[in-house]
Amino acid sequence: MLVAILLGVFAYFAFPLSKTHLGLDLQGGLAVILQAPDGTDVAKLDRAETIIQNRINKLGVTEPEIQRQGNNKISIQLPGIKDAQTALDIIGKTAVLEFMEVNNFGTAYASQADALKAAEVATTDALAALSGFHEIVHWVNGNPAGDKYYLVTTQPQLTGATLKDAQQSYESTTNKPKVDMQFNSDGATIFDQITKKMSETATITGKDQLLAIVLDGDVQSAPRVLDEISGGNAEITGKFTLAEAKNLALVLQTGALPIKLTQVSTNMVGATLGKAALNQALLAGAIGILLIMVFMIAYYRLLGVVASVALIIYSVLFIGILNAVGVTMTLPGIAGMIITLGMAVDANVLIFARMRDEVGGGKTVGAATSAGFKKAFRAVFDCNMTTIITAIILFWAASGAIKGFALTLGIGVALSMFTAVLVTRSMLSLLSGWRPFRNLRLLGLHVTSGGYTAADEGSRS
Amino acid sequence: MRRIIPFMHYKWWFLVSLTAVTVFAIVLVFVVRLDLGIDFRGGQRMEVSLQQQSATVDQVRSLVTQTGVKDPVVQSIRGASGATSFMITAQEMSKDQQTAVVKALDAKFTIKDKVKDVSVELVGASFAKETTRRAFIAVAIAIVAIIGYLSFRFNYKFAIPAIVALVHDVGLTLGIYSASNRLVTSATVAAILTILGYSVHDTIVVFDRMRENTLFMKRETYSDMADRSISQTMVRSINTSICVLLPLLAILIFGGPTLKDFAFALTIGVITGTYSSFFVATPLVVLWKEREPRYRKRLVVAGVGGGGDIEVDAGLVATQTISSGGKGANRGSLAPKLGASKAVQPRASQKSSKGKTSGKRPAAKSPKR
Numbered sequence: 001m002l003v004a005i006l007l008g009v010f011a012y013f014a015f016p017l018s019k020t021h022l023g024l025d026l027q028g029g030l031a032v033i034l035q036a037p038d039g040t041d042v043a044k045l046d047r048a049e050t051i052i053q054n055r056i057n058k059l060g061v062t063e064p065e066i067q068r069q070g071n072n073k074i075s076i077q078l079p080g081i082k083d084a085q086t087a088l089d090i091i092g093k094t095a096v097l098e099f100m101e102v103n104n105f106g107t108a109y110a111s112q113a114d115a116l117k118a119a120e121v122a123t124t125d126a127l128a129a130l131s132g133f134h135e136i137v138h139w140v141n142g143n144p145a146g147d148k149y150y151l152v153t154t155q156p157q158l159t160g161a162t163l164k165d166a167q168q169s170y171e172s173t174t175n176k177p178k179v180d181m182q183f184n185s186d187g188a189t190i191f192d193q194i195t196k197k198m199s200e201t202a203t204i205t206g207k208d209q210l211l212a213i214v215l216d217g218d219v220q221s222a223p224r225v226l227d228e229i230s231g232g233n234a235e236i237t238g239k240f241t242l243a244e245a246k247n248l249a250l251v252l253q254t255g256a257l258p259i260k261l262t263q264v265s266t267n268m269v270g271a272t273l274g275k276a277a278l279n280q281a282l283l284a285g286a287i288g289i290l291l292i293m294v295f296m297i298a299y300y301r302l303l304g305v306v307a308s309v310a311l312i313i314y315s316v317l318f319i320g321i322l323n324a325v326g327v328t329m330t331l332p333g334i335a336g337m338i339i340t341l342g343m344a345v346d347a348n349v350l351i352f353a354r355m356r357d358e359v360g361g362g363k364t365v366g367a368a369t370s371a372g373f374k375k376a377f378r379a380v381f382d383c384n385m386t387t388i389i390t391a392i393i394l395f396w397a398a399s400g401a402i403k404g405f406a407l408t409l410g411i412g413v414a415l416s417m418f419t420a421v422l423v424t425r426s427m428l429s430l431l432s433g434w435r436p437f438r439n440l441r442l443l444g445l446h447v448t449s450g451g452y453t454a455a456d457e458g459s460r461s
Numbered sequence: 462m463r464r465i466i467p468f469m470h471y472k473w474w475f476l477v478s479l480t481a482v483t484v485f486a487i488v489l490v491f492v493v494r495l496d497l498g499i500d501f502r503g504g505q506r507m508e509v510s511l512q513q514q515s516a517t518v519d520q521v522r523s524l525v526t527q528t529g530v531k532d533p534v535v536q537s538i539r540g541a542s543g544a545t546s547f548m549i550t551a552q553e554m555s556k557d558q559q560t561a562v563v564k565a566l567d568a569k570f571t572i573k574d575k576v577k578d579v580s581v582e583l584v585g586a587s588f589a590k591e592t593t594r595r596a597f598i599a600v601a602i603a604i605v606a607i608i609g610y611l612s613f614r615f616n617y618k619f620a621i622p623a624i625v626a627l628v629h630d631v632g633l634t635l636g637i638y639s640a641s642n643r644l645v646t647s648a649t650v651a652a653i654l655t656i657l658g659y660s661v662h663d664t665i666v667v668f669d670r671m672r673e674n675t676l677f678m679k680r681e682t683y684s685d686m687a688d689r690s691i692s693q694t695m696v697r698s699i700n701t702s703i704c705v706l707l708p709l710l711a712i713l714i715f716g717g718p719t720l721k722d723f724a725f726a727l728t729i730g731v732i733t734g735t736y737s738s739f740f741v742a743t744p745l746v747v748l749w750k751e752r753e754p755r756y757r758k759r760l761v762v763a764g765v766g767g768g769g770d771i772e773v774d775a776g777l778v779a780t781q782t783i784s785s786g787g788k789g790a791n792r793g794s795l796a797p798k799l800g801a802s803k804a805v806q807p808r809a810s811q812k813s814s815k816g817k818t819s820g821k822r823p824a825a826k827s828p829k830r
Contacts, residue, residue: 028577028580033588035585035587035588082576083576084576084581085576262585263583263585264584264585264587264588265582265583265584265585265588266581266582266583266584267580267581267582267583268579268580268581268582269508269580270508270510270574270576270577270578270579270580271576271577272510272573272574272577272578273508273510273546273577273578273579273580274580276510276546276717277717277719280715280716280717280720281712281716281717281720283715284708284711284712284714284715284716284720285708285711287711287714287715288707288708288709288710288711288712289708291707291708291710291711292704292707292708295703295704295707296704299700331717331719331720332648332651332719332720332723334720335648335712335716335720335723335724338708338709338711338712339655339705339708339709339727341708342704342705342706342707342708342709343659343704343705345704346662346700346701346702346704346705349697349700349701349704350666350697350701353694353696353697353700357693375673378669379665379666379669379670382610382614382665382669383661383662383665383666385610386607386610386611386658386659386661386662386665387655387658387659387662388658389603389606389607389610389658390603390606390607390654390655390657390658391658393599393602393603393606393654394599394603394651394654394655396599397595397596397598397599397602398595398599398647398650398651399592399595399647401647402647402648402650402651405648405651406651409655
């Protein structure tokens with residue numbers, strides 16, 4: 001008993017409610033699950049996870065939670081993040097940067113069909129089968145006239161893997177945001193060679209040579225190559241807002257994801273909405289606990305008071321345990337907590353009802369107490385076990401916030417067995433010497449007036 | 462004096478009518494179709510908090526439709542203080558459409574902060590499929606696990622009826638849930654699983670008492686024993702359910718939109734779980750147990766050899782006979798006579814009990830078959 005109170009006090013001070021980790025549904029934030037294609041090997045997934053981790057770190061999120069789910073999913077939780085949309089854009093971007101030589105002297109086509117016609121094939125598949133490996137890349141909203149399509153050689157001349165660094169800066173003439181890139185030595189050499197070859201071709205043919213800078217399959221810009229560029233610097237200009245340029249630089253710094261990840265589920269919660277949900281849940285919980293106490297005290301009087309005290313100890317311990325374990329509290333998790341409040345006292349109801357039986361069977365309060373606890377325990381235990389079993393199954397099956405519900409339900413029911421049985425038991429034995437605790441009426445044990453009980457039957461048989 | 466109502470006398474009534482109700486509820490689920498949320502179908506959900514309280518669901522819906530979103534479901538929810546919130550769900554909503562929706566709503570009803578006051582949730586179709594699959598598997602495993610546990614703690618003749626009662630609880634919950642046009646979300650599945658775990662509570666309490674009473678009541682028919690067990694545990698089962706219902710009620714009134722649906726499902730589950738323990742699970746155990754030779758024998762004894770048998774009136778509510786025995790004088794005699802029947806039937810055969818109180822026995826009923 002004393003131990004329980006001490007534990008409770010300790011829990012209260014060591015892990016107060018205000019320190020609880022709040023899930024993103026309660027404080028706003030972003031949750032996203034990214035999925036890799038089936039059969040992706042683990043090494044690539046690991047690498048993707050590391051890259052995502054780096055990107056998130058650069059975003060400056062305080063408590064990111066990145067987890068592997070199954071064998072091809074990565075779950076990311078960023079509670080409290082302000083601009084969820086931007087974060088989402090950055091995290092999920094594959095960021096495969098490719099430098100590709102544009103065929104047919106930089107001819108741009110108005111549609112994919114036109115580009116296919118120029119290559120004299122009917123489908124993109126047929127195009128890919130052509131010798132020389134051609135494909136079509138797409139330049140989105142490059143200019144107001146509409147999208148452009150280029151024919152390029154499939155094999156990129158250079159990729160983002162050779163980048164050393166990237167930053168956002170401004171174009172000197174127009175002051176528009178742009179992204180500067182620096183290649184490592186390998187990249188610089190290749191870039192030098194490409195630009196040399198292309199500028200020579202341009203001089204010989206007298207026609208433009210374009211180098212398309214392709215990010216995730218879309219052309220970012222396609223500058224004319226006029227001269228050999230040595231020194232390993234390149235830039236992407238043209239169409240960025242400041243934020244876009246910054247984000248792209250960030251993504252390029254961390255490197256491309258080795259695989260394309262698709263968002264299979266996203267949850268962005270506005271901070272205000274999360275807070276409203278939290279307040280409503282807490283209010284419901286507080287009123288729930290009050291209603292239970294009123295009911296218990298009205299029905300079981302002093303015993304009800306004892307149960308109420310046990311319920312308070314339960315709540316404090318529960319929050320303490322959750323914080324000590326470091327559980328992130330979600331909305332369904334709070335629902336789980338509120339429901340276990342009811343389940344915590346229902347063991348007391350069973351025990352008190354047994355005590356009534358025993359008192360009705362003629363036992364003294366003391367004897368009835370121990371008999372009541374002993375006889376009720378089996379049913380209490382079985383009841384709680386079925387709930388714990390379902391909580392475990394739910395924890396295994398559910399994802400996201402519902403896992404939080406399963407967790408609080410399971411922990412709560414297990415803990416409630418401790419408080420409802422042991423704590424009330426020890427409280428009753430401590431208080432048994434006190435006069436009011438010998439008064440059946442005050443104890444709420446008077447209602448039963450005799451009756452057929454297991455007790456007297458037991459002595460007969 | 463505790464009244465013993467001969468519930469088992471009417472066991473067929475309960476079983477037939479509740480089976481009918483359950484079948485009806487399940488048919489209802491298939492007719493009305495469960496309104497599957499995006500967790501199971503894939504799609505987008507937006508929650509937007511608007512400053513102008515005058516906004517109505519219809520207005521919001523028409524604004525959303527104007528942006529080109531097909532078949533949006535719009536629900537009004539209690540939002541942050543001083544604002545009305547709306548939940549917009551659609552199978553497909555592009556990013557541009559989302560932006561357009563926010564813009565249109567802001568123009569008409571004012572959104573205070575386009576980042577803080579807007580939530581967007583997206584669930585991909587394949588992910589939704591997996592969630593659905595897992596939900597089914599989880600429910601199946603839960604049922605098997607509960608049968609397993611009850612078979613282990615009691616035996617299968619108790620476990621199966623308990624599960625049948627669960628089918629009734631869950632069937633009814635789903636029926637009412639779908640009839641009230643609520644979206645089925647992951648939280649609903651969590652509620653169903655919780656019901657599976659919780660509504661056996663009351664069943665266990667009755668069964669536990671029956672298990673105990675079987676040891677003491679060596680002569681009574683199984684039905685009588687079951688009736689007595691129900692009478693002894695009914696009040697406490699109702700009380701435990703009230704304890705769980707009270708916080709659920711608090712959530713129903715004060716909780717947010719997600720929790721409300723969740724609490725609604727649980728509330729139905731807890732209520733049905735309470736009465737189904739008495740009116741589905743117990744009658745089934747009785748039916749099954751009374752096929753066992755020893756209990757069949759008792760039935761015959763009760764029917765044929767029931768000494769001064771009672772005349773059972775047609776509309777009989779309860780019969781109860783008292784035998785006063787033991788040295789403890791007539792403390793417990795003269796039970797309230799219920800209904801039209803009266804039969805105080807002292808049983809000479811009863812040995813003096815060492816107990817201080819009177820032993821009471823339920824009346825032997827008229828032959829059942």
